[in-house]
Amino acid sequence: MISLLGFVLAACAALAWYAGSPHCMWSALRGHPRAARVAGSALMLASLMCWINAAGIAAGLCATLASAMLALLAQPWLAMFFGTPAADVTALEKE
Numbered sequence: 009m010i011s012l013l014g015f016v017l018a019a020c021a022a023l024a025w026y027a028g029s030p031h032c033m034w035s036a037l038r039g040h041p042r043a044a045r046v047a048g049s050a051l052m053l054a055s056l057m058c059w060i061n062a063a064g065i066a067a068g069l070c071a072t073l074a075s076a077m078l079a080l081l082a083q084p085w086l087a088m089f090f091g092t093p094a095a096d097v098t099a100l101e102k103e
Contacts, residue, residue: 009027010058010060010061010062011058011062011063011071013058014023014055014056014058014059014062014068014071014072015055015075017052017054017055017058018051018055018076018079019075020051020076021030021039021048021049021050021051021052021055021076021079021085022045022046022076022079022080022082023047023048023079023083023087024044024045024047024048024051025044025052026044026046026080026083026084026087027041027048028039028041028043028045028046028048029041031084033084033087033088034087037103040070044095052072052076054069055072055075055076056069059071059072059075060072089093
């Protein structure tokens with residue numbers, strides 16, 4: 009159960025990091041990029057602690073990295089399918 013919590017925390021951290029990115033394609037998440045990056049880092053640290061508690065230090069580091077990368081790779085695809093219609097213009101809006 010604690011490993012599921014670690015995965016959920018890593019997915020939330022990935023979502024927060026994606027919200028802090030200038031390439032975020034979800035208009036509802038854009039707004040406070042610095043706060044999103046700080047929250048994502050805190051959530052990733054909590055995920056790391058959960059994974060280390062569940063699997064040990066070495067396996068916990070690998071599981072944290074794997075779950076975070078899986079969630080980070082899914083973010084642009086989810087935003088493309090469920091995001092705003094003008095998602096390709098998002099990066100140009102910041103300039």
